[in-house]
Amino acid sequence: xxxxxxxxxxxxxxxxxxxxxxxxxxxxxxxxxxxxxxxxxxxxxxxxxxxxxxxxxxxxxxxxxxxxxxxxxxxxxxxxxxxxxxxxxxxxxxxxxxxxxxxxxxxxxxxxxxxxxxxxxxxxxxxxxxxxxxxxxxxxxxxxxxxxxxxxxxxxxxxxxxxxxxxxxxxxxxxxxxxxxxxxxxxxxxxxxxxxxxxxxxxxxxxxxxxx
Numbered sequence: 001x002x003x004x005x006x007x008x009x010x011x012x013x014x015x016x017x018x019x020x021x022x023x024x025x026x027x028x029x030x031x032x033x034x035x036x037x038x039x040x041x042x043x044x045x046x047x048x049x050x051x052x053x054x055x056x057x058x059x060x061x062x063x064x065x066x067x068x069x070x071x072x073x074x075x076x077x078x079x080x081x082x083x084x085x086x087x088x089x090x091x092x093x094x095x096x097x098x099x100x101x102x103x104x105x106x107x108x109x110x111x112x113x114x115x116x117x118x119x120x121x122x123x124x125x126x127x128x129x130x131x132x133x134x135x136x137x138x139x140x141x142x143x144x145x146x147x148x149x150x151x152x153x154x155x156x157x158x159x160x161x162x163x164x165x166x167x168x169x170x171x172x173x174x175x176x177x178x179x180x181x182x183x184x185x186x187x188x189x190x191x192x193x194x195x196x197x198x199x200x201x202x203x204x205x206x207x208x209x210x211x212x
Contacts, residue, residue, distance in 0.1 A: 002060055002082045004029075004181070006067030007075040007156045008090030009149055010131075011101040013170030014068035017090055019191035020174070021065045024183050030066040035123045042122045045070055049129035056081045070130045079160060086180065087165045089156045094146045106140055 004026050008014060018029045035041045048054040048070070056078060060066060067090070071078065079087060092100075109124065109132060132138060136148055156165070166180040173190040 001057070002063060002066060002078065002085045004065035004067075005071070005075060005078045005082065005085045005087045006065070006090060007072055007079075007087055007160070008067070008168075009072060009097065009101075009152065010069045010105055011097055012090035012092045013168075014072075014090055015193040016170045016191045017067050017088065017168070017177075018065075019193055020177060021067070023186060023188075023191070024178065024181060026065040026181075028063050028065075030060060030063045030071060031068045032070065032127070033068075035070075035126065042126065045126045045130070046122065048074070049126050049134075053077070070126065073130050073135050075156065076159070087156070087160045088177075088180075089153060089160075089165060089167045091153060091167055091169055094149055097149060098142055098146050101145070102140070 004021055006014060006017060008017075010032065014031060015033070018031045021027065021029045035045065044054070044059045048059065054074075054077075066078070067088070075087070078085070109127065132140070135152070136145060139145070157167070166176065168177060168180075170190065170192070174185045178185045
């Protein structure tokens with residue numbers, strides 16, 4: 001059963017948050033990378049993409065938290081379905097978010113998958129349906145994308161009660177996150193993951209692993 005719901009868009013520090021939550025005992029934590037890691041997730045999220053709804057307990061069976069896409073697209077449903085779960089909205093300067101998303105996940109979205117294994121193509125089909133066409137309306141021009149990003153964040157702030165919501169930037173480190181969750185602060189640096197170069201290296205590694 002989910003105890004933490006991440007409502008922030010991808011490229012807002014979600015992989016760092018995933019690592020942090022798992023370090024704090026909220027693991028496993030779901031993230032878009034789970035669709036690479038577990039082929040069964042492709043089947044479950046294909047159903048979500050096709051129907052717009054889901055048996056969330058089945059989708060998140062075994063998980064204690066979720067961050068990033070595709071779950072962030074369904075934050076309203078998850079907030080209702082898991083009324084005791086806390087909600088974390090990862091945020092970032094909108095201009096920097098757009099630049100980062102454009103140079104990473106948008107480029108991977110536009111890349112040719114000719115000859116790619118069906119598992120990788122299936123993951124991108126799900127991302128296309130849920131994120132690019134669902135959340136972003138099939139557009140990623142700057143003004144439109146930033147407008148969607150800002151409205152999403154505003155909606156989370158409006159609709160999630162203040163005591164249940166943490167607005168969080170990875171640069172803030174452990175203290176606000178641990179205070180919100182009511183857990184001790186670890187004696188180690190806050191994880192920093194998935195900068196642009198690391199993202200593209202990870203994508204290439206996944207392509208090679210899936211093809212082998």
